[in-house]
Amino acid sequence: MDNLDYGIIDLLRQNARAGYGDIGASVGLSASAVKRRVDRLIADGVIKGFTVQVDPAVDGLGTEAYVELFCRGTVSPQELQRILSTVPEVVDAGTVTGSADAIVHMRSRDIPSLEEALERVRNAPNVDHTRSAIVLSKLISRQPA
Amino acid sequence: MDNLDYGIIDLLRQNARAGYGDIGASVGLSASAVKRRVDRLIADGVIKGFTVQVDPAVDGLGTEAYVELFCRGTVSPQELQRILSTVPEVVDAGTVTGSADAIVHMRSRDIPSLEEALERVRNAPNVDHTRSAIVLSKLISRQPA
């Protein structure tokens, strides 16, 4: 992770579909060098994936919930990650201190699809139960740079 | 915005660098038809951008917490919003169903700065108490718009 890597990541954050050639022109590398670094960043887990930012109003992702996840016995973070990454409605999640094992932030089109997604989380092995708090009104939504 | 558009967006959400041909194979369209739809979705502002999901530990926002907010009496959402918007560490917040009045997602550099930010939230008028869950390991971070 040198300054070149940070530069590449910054450019990808602004536009994940930028061409390797364009990125290279900005940071001062050839397209093939950029590709090799990006491949390495993905392999090392620094870049976790490429995604698209959709207007929530148009897409109708107005329904949100914060869900506390309680597991049976011990479940590794890797296992939880594997389970949660298969549910697209999961926007954000982490293992936490306190009585719950993890907190999961979910976003969906409406209550039925939220419930359906929640079912998929609950049906995962070792998940004992969940406690949901449905968001009534959104107060803050800041986009991390 | 028909079902094909939703399908395309879902696939892009999972991998924003997927080829038009691959997307087309999944939804049943040719590459050029997919491209035209994606271009239209961008032009219409439905797709706001393409971004990359980076391991938060790398960009110096590794410390996170989910905080339940309990207020004295009734506090309007507008009042809560006014309070929370003064704390930059608040990434995301909403009033919720359940015993807590609101859930607040905070992101900070380290524990001391997180604690300091939490103090500012707690000291707001009508805030009775808070219950925090510090994030131990980040599982999912999809950074929605």
Next chain:
DNA sequence: GGTGAAATTTTTTGGGC
């Protein structure tokens, strides 16, 4: 680690339906 060129694959354009 990087470069540059060749091979490959994808994107993009345009005609026809």
Next chain:
DNA sequence: GCCCAAAAAATTTCACC
């Protein structure tokens, strides 16, 4: 609006520094 096919552009591979 979509498909097919051709043209243009990008990605990806690879030998060489």
